[in-house]
Amino acid sequence: MKEHKINKTYQEINEKIRSGEVVVVTAEEMIDIVKDEGPVEAARRVDVVTTGTFAPMCSSGAFINFGHSVPGIKASEVWLNNVPAYGGVAAVDCYLGATQPCEDDPLNKVYPGEFNYGGGHVIQDLLAGKKIHLKATAYGTTCYPNRMIEKKVTLETLPSATLCNPRNGYQNYNCAINLNKKTVYTYMGALKPRAGNANYCSAGQLSPLFNDPYYKTIGLGTRIFLGGGTGYVTWHGTQHKPSADRTEKGVPVTPAGTLFVMGDLKQMRPEWLVGVSIQGYGCSLAVGLGVPIPILNEEMAQYTAVSDEDIFTQIIDYGHDYGNGISKTYGQVSYAELKSGSIKLNGEDVPTVPLSSMVKAREIADILKKQISEGTFLLGEPQFTLPV
Amino acid sequence: MYSKILILRFPGDVVHKPIVCSLVRDYDLTFNILNATVFPRKEGILVLELYGTRKNFRQGVSYLKEQGVHVKNAEQEIKRKEEKCTHCGACTAVCPTGALSIQRPEMIVNFDQKKCSVCELCVPACPTRAMKVRPTNYAFFE
Ligand code: SF4
Ligand code: SF4
Numbered sequence: 001m002k003e004h005k006i007n008k009t010y011q012e013i014n015e016k017i018r019s020g021e022v023v024v025v026t027a028e029e030m031i032d033i034v035k036d037e038g039p040v041e042a043a044r045r046v047d048v049v050t051t052g053t054f055a056p057m058c059s060s061g062a063f064i065n066f067g068h069s070v071p072g073i074k075a076s077e078v079w080l081n082n083v084p085a086y087g088g089v090a091a092v093d094c095y096l097g098a099t100q101p102c103e104d105d106p107l108n109k110v111y112p113g114e115f116n117y118g119g120g121h122v123i124q125d126l127l128a129g130k131k132i133h134l135k136a137t138a139y140g141t142t143c144y145p146n147r148m149i150e151k152k153v154t155l156e157t158l159p160s161a162t163l164c165n166p167r168n169g170y171q172n173y174n175c176a177i178n179l180n181k182k183t184v185y186t187y188m189g190a191l192k193p194r195a196g197n198a199n200y201c202s203a204g205q206l207s208p209l210f211n212d213p214y215y216k217t218i219g220l221g222t223r224i225f226l227g228g229g230t231g232y233v234t235w236h237g238t239q240h241k242p243s244a245d246r247t248e249k250g251v252p253v254t255p256a257g258t259l260f261v262m263g264d265l266k267q268m269r270p271e272w273l274v275g276v277s278i279q280g281y282g283c284s285l286a287v288g289l290g291v292p293i294p295i296l297n298e299e300m301a302q303y304t305a306v307s308d309e310d311i312f313t314q315i316i317d318y319g320h321d322y323g324n325g326i327s328k329t330y331g332q333v334s335y336a337e338l339k340s341g342s343i344k345l346n347g348e349d350v351p352t353v354p355l356s357s358m359v360k361a362r363e364i365a366d367i368l369k370k371q372i373s374e375g376t377f378l379l380g381e382p383q384f385t386l387p388v
Numbered sequence: 389m390y391s392k393i394l395i396l397r398f399p400g401d402v403v404h405k406p407i408v409c410s411l412v413r414d415y416d417l418t419f420n421i422l423n424a425t426v427f428p429r430k431e432g433i434l435v436l437e438l439y440g441t442r443k444n445f446r447q448g449v450s451y452l453k454e455q456g457v458h459v460k461n462a463e464q465e466i467k468r469k470e471e472k473c474t475h476c477g478a479c480t481a482v483c484p485t486g487a488l489s490i491q492r493p494e495m496i497v498n499f500d501q502k503k504c505s506v507c508e509l510c511v512p513a514c515p516t517r518a519m520k521v522r523p524t525n526y527a528f529f530e
Pocket of ligand 2: 466482483484485486487488503504505506507508509510511519
């Protein structure tokens with residue numbers, strides 16, 4: 001006897017995508033479908049549910065190969081538009097991290113610093129077709145005698161550029177408040193004193209990992225929307241923590257799973273990889289990411305029907321506790337409450353501030369839906385799924 | 389009678405001095421407060437329309453500067469570069485007037501310039517640098 005009433009394979013769904021018969025809906029549309037028709041009917045009818053998220057994702061960057069020069073160089077230090085990249089990879093390979101500020105940045109000397117230009121901005125400038133000034137220095141060897149090169153590069157002239165983000169798409173994130181007496185500027189945005197505002201950063205019901213909470217369809221080889229192009233999940237992201245506490249429906253109530261993603265930068269777009277400056281904190285990259293979830297059975301239909309009312313997170317103090325490693329929650333709130341514009345904290349209303357763009361998240365889910373419906377995006381079957 | 393909208397920024401160390409009182413008493417100026425906020429580290433921002441004779445006005449402004457107040461003409465405006473805005477919402481944490489607000493349930497971030505007091509807090513708070521200060525009169529030339 002089979003475990004599920006509906007059973008579909010990746011191959012069957014891809015066949016439907018090729019023939020144009022596939023039924024694709026977004027994670028938001030799926031909520032009502034499952035509510036009205038039940039998971040079994042929904043799974044019979046719907047083949048793929050698309051998700052999306054667009055927010056600053058610090059653990060992002062790109063491997064860039066800038067081509068050999070004559071005489072050759074084995075670069076040990078590399079700068080792109082004066083932003084240091086890690087040169088200890090190979091002769092002309094480097095890794096440019098999104099959070100690296102440019103060399104002469106005043107940082108937080110005058111608090112809160114502005115962090116106007118960093119690695120994330122270089123990535124966006126490359127995608128916008130801008131010329132980037134590259135400088136590399138070396139100690140010189142017999143095979144690579146050159147000690148310094150400077151040149152202008154563009155995305156087109158670079159032999160290869162690969163977006164490689166070790167941790168994206170966090171499954172859930174804290175809601176940040178500040179119980180201090182003065183405003184603090186954090187990676188969770190500006191937080192006014194005495195819990196003047198509560199900031200959160202997740203697309204909630206549209207967010208990829210909330211729609212597949214036990215990673216039953218996501219793993220090495222899952223094809224995704226990444227930065228406006230196509231990318232892949234290649235591993236579980238750093239700090240992946242599937243053991244986080246969960247609700248009855250399996251939704252983690254604290255930060256849990258994460259994704260390691262990659263893709264060819266050359267086919268990505270500057271609207272979907274946006275360099276950002278986070279006041280008082282640093283530079284980063286806002287990443288557009290979308291994962292299609294195959295509805296293999298009614299269980300997946302049920303998971304993808306998750307709504308903001310079912311998703312909860314913890315209120316954490318970033319004025320003092322977080323920086324000092326104190327993990328104390330000041331309450332649990334749902335994303336439905338967070339998105340309503342205010343939450344209750346000890347009986348008082350606290351206005352909420354999103355940091356993750358729902359407008360862009362929806363756009364991503366819609367783009368993926370269109371691509372799959374039109375047959376230009378096939379599902380990638382994972383070799384193995386993320387650790388649970 | 390001469391009048392102008394000014395944005396006064398009071399650094400933390402001068403915020404408690406009764407500076408505006410002296411403006412009235414010693415320089416015979418009257419004012420109308422359009423916006424007042426005291427910020428982190430006690431920095432204060434006051435947007436006011438100041439009335440008086442041209443001479444008193446000029447002297448009053450030099451007095452403010454001597455006291456360590458940053459004085460700026462409000463004939464500037466804040467514009468949003470729409471193509472840069474990602475509708476993240478981060479700016480709504482700092483906007484004191486509600487000029488930047490969220491339209492629910494779509495979660496679109498709207499900018500209503502009529503409500504903007506030109507306090508400029510959103511400029512560094514916007515991660516994509518979509519909020520820009522511009523002198524108003526430039527609009528005629530664009
Ligand atoms: S912070 Fe900037 S990008 Fe975000 S919603 Fe406000 S104006 Fe738009
Ligand atoms: S300058 Fe920016 S923060 Fe200040 S009122 Fe205008 S929109 Fe709001």
